[in-house]
Amino acid sequence: MKPYNTLLASLWLGLFSWLLSPLTLWAYVATDSASLKQLLKIIVGLSFVGILLSACLFLFLVMSWLLTGKSFRYLTLSLLATFFARRFCHLETKQSFSLENESVSTPSQSIRRRANRSLYTLNVTVLPEEAYLTWHLPSSYESQVLMSRLFPYLKMALNNRLPHYVFNDITVIKGNYYGARAVHH
Structure with missing residues (x-):
C-alpha cells in the first residue's frame, strides 16, 4: 500500500x-x-x-x-516528494460549458482529465540510500504523450527538490508503468 x-x-x-x-x-x-x-x-x-x-x-x-526500520524522516520526505511531484504534473482543465443541465467536454479536456487521474498512481519513495519514482500512465495514447512530455521537467524538479538524490531518466518499466531510480550522493 x-x-x-x-x-x-x-x-x-x-x-x-x-x-x-x-x-x-x-x-x-x-x-x-x-x-x-x-x-x-x-x-x-x-x-x-x-x-x-x-x-x-x-x-x-x-x-x-x-x-521496517525506516526513519520517520524518510516517510515525511516520501510524502512531501509525492505531493510535490503530483502538483508539478497536474494539468489545468477549463470548465466545460453546459447546455440545459448537460455538461459537454471537449476531447482535449477529457484527455487532460484522464492524464490527471493517472497522477493518483504517481509515487515517490525515499529511502536512506536511494529513492524511487513509479507512475502508471493511462492507456490513452494522447494522455501518455501529454504526460511523457513532462518527464524531463519532473526529473529536474525532483533533483532540485531532493538535492541529496540524483534521479536518472524516467523510463518504461513494463507496459504503461514508468519509473526512475535515484541514488544518494
Missing part, C-alpha cells in the same frame, strides 16, 4: 466521519419520528466506526514504517 494514498484516505475518512457524527446527533435530538431516529442511530454508529477505521489506517501507516 502506498503511504501517501493511505494517509489521504485515512484523513478524508476521519474528517468526513468527524463532521457527520455531530450533525447526525443534532438531527437525532431535534426529530420526533421514530423511524428517522432508527436511521440516525445507524448513521451515528457508522460515523464512529469511520473514525475508528481512520485511526487504524493512520496507525497502520505509522507502524508499517516503524517496523
Whole structure:
C-alpha cells in the first residue's frame, strides 16, 4: 500500500466521519419520528466506526514504517516528494460549458482529465540510500504523450527538490508503468 494514498484516505475518512457524527446527533435530538431516529442511530454508529477505521489506517501507516526500520524522516520526505511531484504534473482543465443541465467536454479536456487521474498512481519513495519514482500512465495514447512530455521537467524538479538524490531518466518499466531510480550522493 502506498503511504501517501493511505494517509489521504485515512484523513478524508476521519474528517468526513468527524463532521457527520455531530450533525447526525443534532438531527437525532431535534426529530420526533421514530423511524428517522432508527436511521440516525445507524448513521451515528457508522460515523464512529469511520473514525475508528481512520485511526487504524493512520496507525497502520505509522507502524508499517516503524517496523521496517525506516526513519520517520524518510516517510515525511516520501510524502512531501509525492505531493510535490503530483502538483508539478497536474494539468489545468477549463470548465466545460453546459447546455440545459448537460455538461459537454471537449476531447482535449477529457484527455487532460484522464492524464490527471493517472497522477493518483504517481509515487515517490525515499529511502536512506536511494529513492524511487513509479507512475502508471493511462492507456490513452494522447494522455501518455501529454504526460511523457513532462518527464524531463519532473526529473529536474525532483533533483532540485531532493538535492541529496540524483534521479536518472524516467523510463518504461513494463507496459504503461514508468519509473526512475535515484541514488544518494
